[in-house]
Amino acid sequence: MTHKVTLIPGEGIGPEVAAATRRILEAAGVQIQWEEFEARGAQYGEKGPLLQEAAVESVRKNGVALKGPMTTAIAGGAPSINVALRKTLDLFANLRPVRNLPGVKSRFENVDLVIVRENTEDLYSGLEHEVVPGVVESLKIITERASTRIAKFAFDYARKHGRKKIHAIHKANIMKLSDGLFLRSIRNIAQGYPEIEYHEMIVDNTCMQLVLNPQQFDMLLLPNLYGDVVSDLGAGLVGGLGVVPSANWGDKAAMFEAVHGTAPDIAGKGLANPTALLLSSILMLDHLGESPAARRIEKALEKVYREAQHTTRDVGGTAGTNEFTDAVIAALPAS
Ligand code: NAI
Numbered sequence: 001m002t003h004k005v006t007l008i009p010g011e012g013i014g015p016e017v018a019a020a021t022r023r024i025l026e027a028a029g030v031q032i033q034w035e036e037f038e039a040r041g042a043q044y045g046e047k048g049p050l051l052q053e054a055a056v057e058s059v060r061k062n063g064v065a066l067k068g069p070m071t072t073a074i075a076g077g078a079p080s081i082n083v084a085l086r087k088t089l090d091l092f093a094n095l096r097p098v099r100n101l102p103g104v105k106s107r108f109e110n111v112d113l114v115i116v117r118e119n120t121e122d123l124y125s126g127l128e129h130e131v132v133p134g135v136v137e138s139l140k141i142i143t144e145r146a147s148t149r150i151a152k153f154a155f156d157y158a159r160k161h162g163r164k165k166i167h168a169i170h171k172a173n174i175m176k177l178s179d180g181l182f183l184r185s186i187r188n189i190a191q192g193y194p195e196i197e198y199h200e201m202i203v204d205n206t207c208m209q210l211v212l213n214p215q216q217f218d219m220l221l222l223p224n225l226y227g228d229v230v231s232d233l234g235a236g237l238v239g240g241l242g243v244v245p246s247a248n249w250g251d252k253a254a255m256f257e258a259v260h261g262t263a264p265d266i267a268g269k270g271l272a273n274p275t276a277l278l279l280s281s282i283l284m285l286d287h288l289g290e291s292p293a294a295r296r297i298e299k300a301l302e303k304v305y306r307e308a309q310h311t312t313r314d315v316g317g318t319a320g321t322n323e324f325t326d327a328v329i330a331a332l333p334a335s
Contacts, residue, residue: 002031003288006058006065008039012262013272014068020274020325021066021281024300027329028293030285035062041071041081041262051081056088059253064288066281067257082257083126086119091248091255092146093153094119094227097283098214098234098244101275103305104315106239113217114163115234117227118150118182119248124224142178142223147185153249154221155193165197165218166190169206169226182223207233235259242314245279247287254287256280270320273312275301278328292335300331 009018025032037055059065072080085091094117100109127139151168158166168186172179183200190198201209203226209216210230214237222230235244241260248255258277266272278301285294304310310327311317319327 002033003064003290004033004035004062005284005288006055006062007034007036008055008065008067009036010068010070010262011040012069012071012264012267014070014258014262016267016270016272016321017258017274017277018066018068020272020321021277023325024274024278024297024328024332025281025285025293028297028332029335030290030293039070039081051084056085059085059089059255063253064284065253065255066277066284067255068277069258069260069262071262083124085255086248089248089250089253089255090120091250091253092118092120093150093249094231095157095247095249095283096231096234096244096259098231098238100238101243101279101305102302103308104239104243106237108214108237111214111237113214113234114157114161114219115227115231116150116154116157116219116221117231118146118223119227120224121146122224124228140175140178140225142181144181144185147182147223148189151186151189151221154219155189155196158196158219159193163196163219165199167199167201167206167217167220169201169203169220169222169230171203171226173202179223186221203230206230210234210237232259239315242273242276243279244276245283246276247280247283254284256284256287270322271313272321273314274321274325275312296333296335297328299333300328303331304328 009015035058037052039055040050070081096115099112121141123138123140125141130136154166170179170183172183210233235241246257246259257280260276282294282297304327310319310323312319312324
């Protein structure tokens, strides 16, 4: 069957890693009709930010999107297009599976955890103002509705994927009302899933535990800001942002994306590593019911990393994007 998927290659190395990913999916025999849209953040090149309504409509209609990185202005400028997309499409759950990729050097082995981050509120609500010169206020919004919804998503995910344990991560010892509400909402949902072990842990301790003994965790469930920070920490455990996938889910659409940035230092040079977007596209294939193709691509990727003959410079190899892509295609097992 042919799937319709919205493709937003993004900026910088985005178009390069998107083209590589498309080539590999095609070689694996997955039938996808791509609807491609340009979108950009605030600073790349001369042009201003762009998010076409048609792109958003396309994701709404198709229900599935693959997205590359986009620039975000720091300390001022236009709001993030990434955040705008998540909000407009109400993609409330961010999923970051963190697993060792065989052959990729990392600080830890046997890490296999899933990080679920609430994507729509918390300090990312963008509600900031200057009270008086020299004093700014930023509002942390936590609602029972969003906390309950993300908890349900995490527990359903655990049940569906055979995960045994969820840690809810918080700072409710200090933010008693906001993080307290987050925790209470999760506890209510946890009661309906007695087969899944439920734990709570304060976020600072979680960071320490993750770098001491990441294997103790199965799933982590966090509000937006802690989730953003801890999910990159998670990537660091297994080799960095270049080797972990990511997905944003809503009730009506799912957007799969590379979590690294636009890499302006290597953009356009044919050096980008497409692994992160490819891994995200593997999550997308599972979502589309194309799991056999997903497993074949996974096997090919693992073979290329294990043999370490055609890996890219960011992971210690010498290959460019095309050589790496060709090697993955050549390693695809027969269907
Ligand atoms: P970055 O991830 O773009 O680059 C950090 C370093 O990692 C650079 O040396 C880069 O060459 C390398 N790198 C990243 N991805 C790579 C890949 N696939 N292959 C090989 N090397 C890779 O982070 P940076 O420099 O902080 O951000 C650059 C821009 O990207 C900023 O405008 C930032 O806002 C944006 N950004 C966008 C994201 C998104 O759209 N999801 C996420 C993170 C950053």
